Amino acid sequence: MLPLITEINQHFWCGGADGRLHILRCATCRTWIHPYAARCPKCRSTEVAPEPVSGRGTVAGFTVNHQPWLKDVPVPYVVAVVELEEQADIRLTTNMPRTPIEAVRVGLPVKVYFEPHGQIFLPLFEAA
Amino acid sequence: MSRYAEKSTAISGVGQSEIYRKPQVLPFELAVRACERAIADAGLKPEDIDGASCWPATPSGSVAGMGAASIPDIVNSLGLKLNWWSGADNAAQLSPIMEAVAAIAAGYATHVLCWRALGERWVPSYGSAAAAAGGNPRMQPSGWMEFLLPYNAPSAAIWCAIHASTHMSRHGITREQMSAIPINQRRNAALNPKAIYRDPITLDDYMSARMVATPFSLLDCDVPCDGTTAVIVSRLDAARDLKSKPVVLEAVGAGAYDRMDSWFARSDYPHMAMHDAARMMWSRTDLKPKDVDSAHLYDGFTWLTMNWLEALGLCGEGESGAFIEGGTRIALDGELPLNTNGGQLSEGRMHGFGHLHEAVLQLRGEAGARQVRRQPKVSVVGNGGGSLGGAVLLRQDM
Numbered sequence: 189m190l191p192l193i194t195e196i197n198q199h200f201w202c203g204g205a206d207g208r209l210h211i212l213r214c215a216t217c218r219t220w221i222h223p224y225a226a227r228c229p230k231c232r233s234t235e236v237a238p239e240p241v242s243g244r245g246t247v248a249g250f251t252v253n254h255q256p257w258l259k260d261v262p263v264p265y266v267v268a269v270v271e272l273e274e275q276a277d278i279r280l281t282t283n284m285p286r287t288p289i290e291a292v293r294v295g296l297p298v299k300v301y302f303e304p305h306g307q308i309f310l311p312l313f314e315a316a
Numbered sequence: 317m318s319r320y321a322e323k324s325t326a327i328s329g330v331g332q333s334e335i336y337r338k339p340q341v342l343p344f345e346l347a348v349r350a351c352e353r354a355i356a357d358a359g360l361k362p363e364d365i366d367g368a369s370c371w372p373a374t375p376s377g378s379v380a381g382m383g384a385a386s387i388p389d390i391v392n393s394l395g396l397k398l399n400w401w402s403g404a405d406n407a408a409q410l411s412p413i414m415e416a417v418a419a420i421a422a423g424y425a426t427h428v429l430c431w432r433a434l435g436e437r438w439v440p441s442y443g444s445a446a447a448a449a450g451g452n453p454r455m456q457p458s459g460w461m462e463f464l465l466p467y468n469a470p471s472a473a474i475w476c477a478i479h480a481s482t483h484m485s486r487h488g489i490t491r492e493q494m495s496a497i498p499i500n501q502r503r504n505a506a507l508n509p510k511a512i513y514r515d516p517i518t519l520d521d522y523m524s525a526r527m528v529a530t531p532f533s534l535l536d537c538d539v540p541c542d543g544t545t546a547v548i549v550s551r552l553d554a555a556r557d558l559k560s561k562p563v564v565l566e567a568v569g570a571g572a573y574d575r576m577d578s579w580f581a582r583s584d585y586p587h588m589a590m591h592d593a594a595r596m597m598w599s600r601t602d603l604k605p606k607d608v609d610s611a612h613l614y615d616g617f618t619w620l621t622m623n624w625l626e627a628l629g630l631c632g633e634g635e636s637g638a639f640i641e642g643g644t645r646i647a648l649d650g651e652l653p654l655n656t657n658g659g660q661l662s663e664g665r666m667h668g669f670g671h672l673h674e675a676v677l678q679l680r681g682e683a684g685a686r687q688v689r690r691q692p693k694v695s696v697v698g699n700g701g702g703s704l705g706g707a708v709l710l711r712q713d714m
Contacts, residue, residue: 189465197462223463223578249482249586251529257470267469267529269478269580279580281463294485310466 189258190308196224199238204302204309208240211278220275241278243300244316245270248279250292266292270313286314320600321421322414326562326713328427328550329358330676335543335664336437337512343435343542344378347385348393350544351429355394358548359559360427362394365548367425368401369412371432380435385544390431400424407570407593408700409614409668410708414568416549428549432669436540460577460703472616473537475579476701477529479586480619484531489622489637491531495522496643497618497654498535498661504648505658507686512539512664536618541664545673556713563679566694567709569597579702587627589705590614590698594627597696597707605629608709609692610678611652612671614699615659624698625654628707653678653688668699668706675710 191201200222203210212221214228215235221228228236250268266289272278284292286301297316302309318324331353333346355362368390374383387401402415409432416428461470469475483489498517505511517535525533555562571592575581584591598604605628613624622636630652631639640646646654657663657674664670675695677683698707 189468191462191466223581229575248580249478249480249485251474251477251481251531252527253468253474253477253529254527255471255473255529258468261468265468267467267474267478269482277581277583277585279585281467281469281580283467294481 190305190310193307201308201310203238204311207302209243209300209311210238211241211272212236213239220272220278222278222280241272241274245272245298245313247292247294247296247298249294252289264289268292268313270298280311282311282313284313291315320567322417322565322568322600324552325417325420325549326552326555326564327547327676327710328555328558328562329354329356329360329548329560330673331355331357331546332510332673333544335510335512335541335666337539337541337664339438339542341542343380343384343433343438343544344389346542347390347431347433347544350433350546351390351394351431354429354546354548357560358427358550360548362396365396365427365429366399367416367419367428368396368398369415369428369430370403371409371411372405373403374433380438380542382436383433384435385431385433390429396429407572408589408704408706410568410672410697410699410706411570413547413549413565413672413708414570414706417565417568420549420551426551426554429546430549431544431546432667433544434665434667435542436665437542440540460579463578471529472701473529473532476617476620477532478580479588479623480531480617482586483619483623484637487634487637491523492519493637493641494531494536494618494622495519496640496646497615497621498522500643500646501615501655501659501662504656504686505662507684508657508663511658511662512541513658513662532617532619535661538616538660538665539662541666543664543666545666545669547669547672547676561680562713563676563710564713565708566603566711567597567601568707569593569595569600570706571596576703588623588701589703590624590627590700590707591705593698593700593705593707594629597709598629601709603694603709607694608652608696609690610656610675610688610695611654612675612695612697613655614668614671614701615655615661616665616701618661620701621655621659628696628698648686648688656683656686656688671697671699672708679710679712
């Protein structure tokens with residue numbers, strides 16, 4: 189189920205068209221911000237705009253989901269939360285279909301890749 | 317009046333409907349019964365009720381699902397005359413209690429009827445396409461679902477499991493330790509005639525139960541049901557003239573001190589809003605965690621209860637596994653009786669208000685076969701997980 193693209197999330201869901209992940213950043217204090225905020229929550233600056241990140245991070249937490257919540261989605265599958273190397277509290281929910289389930293662990297280094305769906309480039313992660 | 321208005325209020329009555337796992341009675345009818353019982357328990361008449369509050373915001377005409385009874389429909393069914401009412405999506409299931417305190421302090425109302433009405437078996441709320449879309453008619457996720465549904469993560473089981481994996485890995489907490497929560501609660505549920513599941517479970521049952529989302533098996537997840545719990549929050553001096561012993565609201569908390577809505581954006585992940593709720597609650601009382609005689613902590617998933625123990629300072633950070641291990645400490649006759657009605661894991665998902673109801677019964681000494689032998693003088697209730705967190709500290713009247 190793909191997200192509704194709006195003025196405030198387009199950079200995140202569609203930004204992968206250039207092969208890079210884009211996250212909001214404060215131009216004043218350089219804090220990364222995710223999800224969207226209209227001001228920098230650290231310094232209240234209005235200068236907030238998307239910038240590309242390295243796409244590297246680590247698995248902060250994960251689950252192997254066995255419950256068939258959604259028809260047409262085969263189980264089991266991993267849902268992970270990845271902390272970006274740029275800033276630990278930028279945490280992205282993701283799937284890791286290219287990484288064997290038994291290889292996923294808290295602390296695993298990972299890197300982003302994208303799965304295109306029309307204008308959306310869904311960020312996914314795999315073992316780095 | 318004290319600086320903190322809740323100390324001048326009390327729970328003057330509680331009422332609960334039957335709790336059904338299989339749909340048997342229209343959930344709205346169960347809600348009406350629970351409200352009638354709470355009013356009668358307080359020794360009041362419907363015409364004495366002058367305020368009402370429920371959670372979540374429930375549209376009129378709702379008779380089942382996550383909110384099975386709106387304020388207008390309860391007013392019309394009971395013939396209430398209200399000075400004030402509020403149904404809102406705010407700081408978790410205990411919000412109606414905090415709203416009622418504020419309304420009483422403002423002089424809007426004297427006796428506020430509060431309820432949490434569930435009809436999740438009549439109309440399944442979780443796992444359905446509508447629920448998965450977060451109610452978005454375009455079937456495209458927005459709000460906090462925006463970053464979850466694209467990754468096939470429609471359930472709080474998944475979101476909580478991810479937090480649990482981080483916390484358990486960091487502190488070396490095991491599933492064997494976690495098993496003490498559902499095993500202890502099932503033992504308590506055997507003494508609760510209303511509980512949906514009352515047969516004892518063993519460590520073997522726990523370890524062999526079907527996995528839902530690691531580290532949670534079926535026995536780590538609460539049980540959706542049809543049923544309503546209602547309570548009446550009254551001005552303390554008015555409550556003292558009524559039929560039942562008032563239970564005083566010593567302190568309330570529903571802080572939101574970090575990023576909201578996104579489940580994973582808090583700077584102190586895997587902490588949750590419950591940590592803010594606990595901090596605010598303790599800031600409003602001279603009582604301390606060591607003063608708590610029984611704990612009634614949200615158990616949508618076992619790990620949430622463990623996180624609540626830590627958030628409230630009932631054990632140290634990262635120490636909940638060791639604290640509950642073997643279940644002795646948290647048993648009915650232990651140093652901190654926990655979820656004495658069987659909780660949502662065994663009694664059914666009365667969504668926080670079941671815990672509140674039980675805490676009041678224990679403080680009044682009316683919990684029947686499961687009454688804690690040394691009747692609690694102070695009890696804590698913690699509700700919610702993720703971005704939702706609310707806590708109340710209850711005590712016997714002086």
